[in-house]
Amino acid sequence: MKFTSTRGTAPATSLSDAIAAGLAPDGGLYVPDALPRLASDAFTDCIKLPDVAARLLAPFFAGDALAPELDSICAEAFTFPAPLRALATPRDSVLELFHGPTAAFKDFGARFLAACMRRIIRPAMRPLTILVATSGDTGAAVAAAFHGRPEFRVVILYPDGRVSKRQAHQLGCFGGNVSALRVAGSFDDCQSMVKQAFADMPLRAWLSLSSANSISLGRLLPQMAYYAHAALSHQRTHATDLNFVVPTGNLGNALACVLARAIGLPIGRIALATNANRTLPDFFAGAEYAPRASIATLANAMDVGAPSNFERLRWLYPDAAQLRRDFPVQWVDDEAIRATIRERYARHGEVFCPHTACAIRALENLRADGADGDWCAVATAHPAKFEAIVEPLIGRHVDVPPALAQLLARPSHADPLANDYSALRAFLESSASEHV
Numbered sequence: 001m002k003f004t005s006t007r008g009t010a011p012a013t014s015l016s017d018a019i020a021a022g023l024a025p026d027g028g029l030y031v032p033d034a035l036p037r038l039a040s041d042a043f044t045d046c047i048k049l050p051d052v053a054a055r056l057l058a059p060f061f062a063g064d065a066l067a068p069e070l071d072s073i074c075a076e077a078f079t080f081p082a083p084l085r086a087l088a089t090p091r092d093s094v095l096e097l098f099h100g101p102t103a104a105f106k107d108f109g110a111r112f113l114a115a116c117m118r119r120i121i122r123p124a125m126r127p128l129t130i131l132v133a134t135s136g137d138t139g140a141a142v143a144a145a146f147h148g149r150p151e152f153r154v155v156i157l158y159p160d161g162r163v164s165k166r167q168a169h170q171l172g173c174f175g176g177n178v179s180a181l182r183v184a185g186s187f188d189d190c191q192s193m194v195k196q197a198f199a200d201m202p203l204r205a206w207l208s209l210s211s212a213n214s215i216s217l218g219r220l221l222p223q224m225a226y227y228a229h230a231a232l233s234h235q236r237t238h239a240t241d242l243n244f245v246v247p248t249g250n251l252g253n254a255l256a257c258v259l260a261r262a263i264g265l266p267i268g269r270i271a272l273a274t275n276a277n278r279t280l281p282d283f284f285a286g287a288e289y290a291p292r293a294s295i296a297t298l299a300n301a302m303d304v305g306a307p308s309n310f311e312r313l314r315w316l317y318p319d320a321a322q323l324r325r326d327f328p329v330q331w332v333d334d335e336a337i338r339a340t341i342r343e344r345y346a347r348h349g350e351v352f353c354p355h356t357a358c359a360i361r362a363l364e365n366l367r368a369d370g371a372d373g374d375w376c377a378v379a380t381a382h383p384a385k386f387e388a389i390v391e392p393l394i395g396r397h398v399d400v401p402p403a404l405a406q407l408l409a410r411p412s413h414a415d416p417l418a419n420d421y422s423a424l425r426a427f428l429e430s431s432a433s434e435h436v
């Protein structure tokens with residue numbers, strides 16, 4: 001399979017090259033040149049998540065240098081489960097994507113990307129610096145996935161004071177080949193500094209640089225696997241399609257669900273839930289698409305005003321009217337996030353992180369509007385990652401999962417960084433010379 005750009009003017013390229021490049025040279029996002037067709041019967045002998053992943057991804061890897069490695073890449077990346085759990089409300093469930101090392105779904109994509117990059121990287125590119133701007137969860141997942149691999153360095157930029165305390169601890173606890181920089185600015189400022197580094201040709205002449213953001217095919221493609229796995233096992237036990245509500249920021253996780261359905265997996269409706277950042281809900285309600293600055297909410301990993309994967313959604317749905325008809329989209333403000341966390345615990349003993357709570361609230365609204373069938377809200381992070389928000393609302397301690405506890409037990413350090421590109425450049429220069 002070859003990959004082309006959503007903007008249509010970059011040459012078709014191999015999967016390995018598309019993963020190594022990140023963004024297509026015409027500024028678009030890489031998409032498959034044709035969608036394979038894989039219905040349920042293609043998976044009859046696949047039960048476990050890594051096996052489903054390898055079967056699902058085989059057509060995308062066909063003809064690429066990584067194809068013979070696909071089974072081992074999946075075995076390396078999918079080392080923790082993605083269980084479906086029933087909720088107290090009838091025919092509702094959650095897909096728990098937070099059982100990885102950093103307790104958020106981004107571990108799946110980051111680990112898969114690392115497994116691919118390790119096999120792609122040429123000696124001349126070493127050490128490759130992975131530069132990431134993070135609103136909280138991406139940075140830790142990428143750090144965990146690349147930590148201890150000497151052919152890579154990871155440099156993380158995060159907005160100081162705007163991530164949860166445990167998120168900040170995670171970002172700074174790796175050390176070694178991972179540096180955490182706390183920037184005196186917003187997530188958008190961090191992202192803009194990263195973009196400036198990529199555009200800095202004199203810097204790139206001596207520093208090999210790569211990104212790991214949510215537009216990377218190496219993160220997007222593997223995320224289809226847990227939707228496929230959940231929908232297939234639901235179909236086996238209930239003989240019906242599973243509908244999903246996906247809490248959404250940059251649309252990476254939701255797009256993986258949409259792609260899995262387009263390929264033929266037994267997925268019914270897909271609803272999107274955002275926080276008070278309303279770029280997507282406004283578009284789906286009929287307005288022009290209008291990216292804007294993000295606003296800070298309790299679901300901070302979804303504080304996105306310009307969803308980076310929107311271009312891929314438009315590529316799949318060139319007809320805006322059909323796109324708007326196909327997807328129920330709701331936004332959930334902080335007050336509703338708080339109420340959902342409080343009420344689901346009081347009524348049912350269920351505990352959710354603020355992002356998952358957006359999906360739960362959207363599902364409750366869909367049910368109130370008469371939605372039938374089996375619905376699954378996607379649980380993107382463990383509530384213990386956001387204990388400062390969740391614990392006061394439910395009035396009890398949230399147990400910390402073992403993987404997260406291990407990271408929290410390590411010392412953590414982040415260097416302060418001015419909100420100014422020259423400060424980042426100076427850091428990259430000094431740390432590169434240290435590294436040699």
Ligand SMILES: *Cc1c(COP(=O)(O)O)cnc(C)c1O
Binds near residue numbers: 138252254
């Ligand atoms: C990143 C993240 C999201 C949003 O995912 P997108 O792929 O950006 O839409 C939702 N919840 C959590 C916990 C996240 O870390």
